[in-house]
Amino acid sequence: MTISATDLAAMLCSRLCHDMLSPVGALSNGLELLAEERDGEMRARIVELLEQSAKASADKLKFFRLAFGAAGGFGELVSVAEPRALVEGLVSNNERITLSWNVSADAMPKAAVKVLLNLALFGMEALVRGGTLEVGAEINEGASEIAVRASGPRIAFDETVGRALDGTLPEEELSSRTAPAALVQALAREMGGGVQYALTSEALVLGAVLPGA
Template identity: 70%
Template sequence: MNDTDQLDLAALLCSRLCHDLLSPVGAMTNGLELLADERDPEMRQRCLELLEQSAKASADKLKFFRLAFGAAGGFGESVPVDEARSVVEALVAGAKRVELNWALAEPRMPKGAVKVLLNFAQMGLDALVRGGTLDVGAESRGGASEIVVRAVGPRIAFDETIGRALEGSLPAGELSSRTAAAHMLSLVARQAGGGLQYMLSADALVLGAVLPEG
């Protein structure tokens, strides 16, 4: 990527962050306005509960963006699996009718692998528009991190433009805030000397990655 492409990608990722935070932050603003005018104790308690929910949703999204897109500098070259797991569990908790199955063999994973795993989990969750099962698995084998995320449900919604971005075949000029994360993952995989792939059917989406370590 040249400098212009890098700036465009950064701008698109920022747009994605702002879009995802707009709803919970807006809900907090509305809640504060209602709380300022409300005098009924029961309604004030309800406003406080909504504020608490919106604050948690905002914090969960920021934790996701920190690990999925940011440097996460406090963790060194690897990230504790428990950190990634808590982020995924928070994402799933905010969804409807989705069951999470978790299978990670390692206590820590390289930062690049964590970025891929978290973004795969988000893509799988987004695909389960009518609920279903989200399976998240990863292990270190033969000097490489192997990651698989599978979303299975009665209806799978996945834009194959995102798949093209994952595979690195989407031109930079066609990127959008919707495909920027997938394009970033393709760059992470390329830098590591690995690869990404996906398989899509009517009731399942499977996302896979092999990322050499070191």
């Protein structure tokens, strides 16, 4: 599978817009309600919902900035505290998901962090009824080894995302939904590494080895 940088960027932008539509729309609706509501208790509740939507919007924007974007301001090495905070931010907006963070490195190459964040995103999306998201990574002889495991009562993983992840999805079938997986596959290929996944009824396991990272 090959895709032009322009097409991939466009699909990632579409994905970003899709994911931001819900929390931003909730903010807009909440402001309209707040302008019309006169009951003090109801206004307090609306403000609480607005705060939740604002936090969800900010958490997603911060996450996608590093997962999808150029992420200016970061050097070639990124402290693992940054991706941890980003993943924790998204998980905190879903009380049904528990995060287990097991990253031994203090810092990782920016490209490897992008792969880690996107694999974590796939794991979170697979936990449609909640569960546990385990994120692990270490550096061995200069290579970044990343593993993400999502386990729960129901695992949902789109086959086309898996095919984009392993590079077998035809370019004409790529979409905003599969673009993050195509990005991961492209990054792994550029670094001379690989990415793979295994799916069962109880868990989704994703892994990447990036010797060039």
